[in-house]
Amino acid sequence: MKTDDLIALLSADAAPVDPRRAGRRFDARLALAPLLALGLVLLFLGPRPDLAAAAMQPMFWLKLAMPAGVAGVAWLLLRRLGHPGAPLGRLPGTAAVPIVAMWLLAAVVLLQAPAADRLSLVLGSTWRDCALHIALLALPALAFAFAAARQLAPTRLRLAGAVAGLFAGAAGAFAYAFHCPEVQAPFLAVWYVAGMLLPAALGALLGRSWLRW
Amino acid sequence: MLTGTMGVRLQAPSRSCTPRMPAQDRFAATEARLHAQFSAALAGDAGAYRGFLAALSAHLRAFFRRRMTRFPDDVEDLVQETLLAVHHGRHTWRDGQPLTAWVHGIARYKLVDFLRARSRHEALNDPLDDDLFAASDTEAAETRRDLEQMLGTLPERQRRVLVMMKLAGASVAETARATGQSEVSVRVGVHRGLKALSARFRSGT
Numbered sequence: 184m185k186t187d188d189l190i191a192l193l194s195a196d197a198a199p200v201d202p203r204r205a206g207r208r209f210d211a212r213l214a215l216a217p218l219l220a221l222g223l224v225l226l227f228l229g230p231r232p233d234l235a236a237a238a239m240q241p242m243f244w245l246k247l248a249m250p251a252g253v254a255g256v257a258w259l260l261l262r263r264l265g266h267p268g269a270p271l272g273r274l275p276g277t278a279a280v281p282i283v284a285m286w287l288l289a290a291v292v293l294l295q296a297p298a299a300d301r302l303s304l305v306l307g308s309t310w311r312d313c314a315l316h317i318a319l320l321a322l323p324a325l326a327f328a329f330a331a332a333r334q335l336a337p338t339r340l341r342l343a344g345a346v347a348g349l350f351a352g353a354a355g356a357f358a359y360a361f362h363c364p365e366v367q368a369p370f371l372a373v374w375y376v377a378g379m380l381l382p383a384a385l386g387a388l389l390g391r392s393w394l395r396w
Numbered sequence: 397m398l399t400g401t402m403g404v405r406l407q408a409p410s411r412s413c414t415p416r417m418p419a420q421d422r423f424a425a426t427e428a429r430l431h432a433q434f435s436a437a438l439a440g441d442a443g444a445y446r447g448f449l450a451a452l453s454a455h456l457r458a459f460f461r462r463r464m465t466r467f468p469d470d471v472e473d474l475v476q477e478t479l480l481a482v483h484h485g486r487h488t489w490r491d492g493q494p495l496t497a498w499v500h501g502i503a504r505y506k507l508v509d510f511l512r513a514r515s516r517h518e519a520l521n522d523p524l525d526d527d528l529f530a531a532s533d534t535e536a537a538e539t540r541r542d543l544e545q546m547l548g549t550l551p552e553r554q555r556r557v558l559v560m561m562k563l564a565g566a567s568v569a570e571t572a573r574a575t576g577q578s579e580v581s582v583r584v585g586v587h588r589g590l591k592a593l594s595a596r597f598r599s600g601t
Contacts, residue, residue, distance in 0.1 A: 186453050189476050193483045194446035200438045205487045266488045267501030336485035338505035395509070396481070 205334050209265065212331035213258060216324035216351055220358035223320055228362040242366040245285075247357060249371065252281035253379060254353035257346050261328070264343040265335025278349065282376055289372035307370040313363060317378025318385075321348070321355035325382055329393050337394050344390015345383050352379030423496070426455075431495045438486065449479055452499065459503055470510065478506045546593055554589035557582050562590075 224230070237243045256278040263269045293301050307313075328347035337343035356375050365371065430448060437445030456475045464471055481502050489498045547555050553575075560571045561582075572579045 184476070186472060186476055186479070187450075189479060190446060190449040190453065193449055193479065194437075194442050196483070197437055197440055197442040197445040199440035200487050202438075202487045202490060266490060266493070266498070267485065267505065268497035268499075269490070269493060269501075336481070336488040336502070338501045396484070 206262070209262060209331045209334045212327050212334065213261070213350070216327040216331075217254065217354035217357055219327065220320045220324050220354045221361070223323070224358040224362050228316070228359075230361045231364050233364075234361065237366070240366060242368070243360075245288075245368075246360045246363075246366060246371055246375070249281045249285050249375065250353040250356035250360070250379065253278060254350055254357065256280075257350035257353060261332055261343065261346045261350060262335070264337050264339060264346060265332055267336055267338045278346075282379075285368060285372045285376070289369040292368045301369075304367050304369040305373055307365040307367060307374075309363065309365060310370065310374055313359070313365070313370075313374035314378040314381065316362075317352065317355040317359045317375065318381040319355075320358055321351040321378070321382035324351035324354040325386060327351075328386070329389075332394055333396070336396065337390075340390040340394045341387050342390070343394055345387035347390070347394075348383040348386020349379060351386070352382035355379070355382065427494060427496050430499075434486075434489070434495055435491065438489075449482075452482065453479060455499075456503055460507065463507060464510075467510075467514065470514075474506055474510055477510075478503050481506055546596055549596065550589055550592060553577070554585045554592065557585040558589040558593075561586055 231237060256274060260271065260274045260278060263271055263274060293304060296304055325348055328351045329344075332343055332347050356379050359378070360375075365374075430451060433444045433448035433451070437448050453475050456478050457471060460471045460474050460478075461468070464474070482499065485502060489495065547558065550558070556575055557571050557577070560566045560574065561568070566574070568579050568582050571577075572582045575582065577585070
């Protein structure tokens with residue numbers, strides 16, 4: 184087909200466009216991801232039995248705040264990445280702030296603890312399951328995050344895939360926090376972060392083919 | 397005088413359309429024009445959209461042609477594919493964001509996508525005897541050396557006019573003034589010189 188014919192064809196299709204509609208579709212799909220992860224936790228793992236008592240501890244809320252913060256920044260970042268040519272600004276660095284803050288807190292806790300207790304602070308009693316459970320919970324969330332990104336027009340596929348994966352991982356970690364009995368910062372700094380980064384790595388791998396348009 | 401004329405010839409041709417406009421202003425004008433057309437197009441104005449796409453395709457063609465010197469036959473395909481991408485992604489442009497940056501993001505994405513697909517294709521399908529050894533970069537230099545050897549065999553008068561007119565690009569009048577010959581004898585000298593050269597090339601000496 185000649186380019187002039189294509190232009191005639193496309194311009195015949197010039198219906199008014201509302202840019203906000205695509206943004207709403209993006210938000211709707213992305214919002215489903217943490218809800219889905221939360222539903223899976225309640226359905227298959229169950230909330231921790233002492234949830235009401237745990238809610239009185241500040242560490243419980245920090246455990247929720249860290250993935251929530253990462254998810255919030257990843258949400259904004261994924262939206263920017265879906266708009267070609269939009270500057271990312273300081274968002275990529277901001278996404279790391281909750282994680283780095285948790286690492287600092289973990290370092291303080293470890294330094295203050297007696298040397299003999301340090302290993303058990305990091306491993307807790309559920310380290311074998313934690314990162315894997317978070318990553319598994321993130322898988323369906325990742326599908327929704329990819330579906331959301333496809334509503335827009337990402338041009339940096341690997342990065343967009345990684346951010347979609349990070350969002351899904353954070354959603355998984357947030358949901359898993361309702362089941363998980365651990366509250367020590369060193370545990371969260373290692374296993375929760377690992378559980379969030381695994382889906383991010385997977386998203387970076389899949390982004391190129393799944394987000395292509 | 398001769399060198400002065402030649403100096404001018406060596407410069408890049410000046411743009412005839414907007415000779416005094418600095419590149420920045422030209423860019424801003426392009427942005428403003430495309431922006432207005434695209435805004436109207438998003439509101440449903442088909443005529444403005446058509447004008448926008450036509451102007452955009454010219455920019456895209458130049459953009460891709462500069463970057464795809466190895467694949468000139470694919471330039472038009474990529475222009476069309478980018479126009480389609482602009483059409484399907486037109487809801488992702490936000491008023492207030494530079495339109496040129498938005499289009500550039502899409503065009504670069506399509507270019508990278510094309511080059512990646514092409515390199516994968518070549519890695520899978522190219523036999524080992526590809527064109528790596530078909531040409532060598534010293535070819536131009538070798539040609540020049542051969543030509544200088546050939547020219548050296550010509551009589552001085554023919555050689556001078558040939559070098560001036562055919563290699564340096566001077567005019568008949570300039571060559572005549574520089575060599576102190578008449579214009580007619582310059583023409584005759586070029587004619588005879590070329591004839592002698594081609595005879596020598598044919599005989600291979």
